[in-house]
Amino acid sequence: MNTIQLTDRKGKVRIGKRVVITTTFDCNINEVWQRIQNVSTLVEICKPMARFTPHKGDMPIKWIIGKSYDFNLYFHCALPMGKHTIMIESMNEQTYEIQSREYNTLVPIWNHLIKIQSSKDEKVNYTDEIDLYAGCLTNLVAWWTSLFYKHRQKRWKVILGK
Incomplete structure (x- = not known):
């Protein structure tokens, strides 16, 4: 985990952490790429460490660039953590990258970059890069984030049947 400078939604510079987790599929x-565009994939890979339900209305089907999505977030599928907002900033099919800007009451900055790359041995290198800020809890949240994204990547392997 590296210490980095981040800018919050109000334009204030904050000192946060970058967490990078990589695996191979x-x-x-x-x-x-097809699965990652489905909101249901997020729901599936987060279980049981986190659960997302729609804050209002129905669960969306696909992520749409520029759209913000509000979810109720639960840790370990039970402990309510309030509203979590995910805004899909970009989805680049040429580079296989997705950038989201996210936030909630506990973590006002949660920027998530997903990078998917083909390797020479016909496998897929998958990287989650998370830049986050949570005030005095930043180090604790960064530690949990590291565990959470390792869990997500293991769940990906289950979903892919590999």
Whole structure:
């Protein structure tokens, strides 16, 4: 985890952390790319460490660039953590990258970059890069984030059947 400078939604500079977790999947890059665009994939890979339910209305089907999504966030599927907002800033099919800007009451900055790359041995390198700020809890949240994204990547492997 590296210490980095971040700017919050009000333009104030904050000192946060960058968490980078990478794994390899034994599958086709298009399979991962198609699945990652579905909101249901987020729900599935987070279980049981976190659960997302729609804050209002129905669960969206696909992520849409520029749209903000409000969810109720629960830690370990039970402990309510309040509203979590995810705004999809970009989804680049040429580079296989997705950038989201996220926040909630506990973590006002949660910027998530997903990078998917084909490797020479016909596997997929998958990286989650999270820049976060949570005030005096930043180090604790960064530690939990590291565990959470390792869990998510293991769940990805289950979903992909690999």
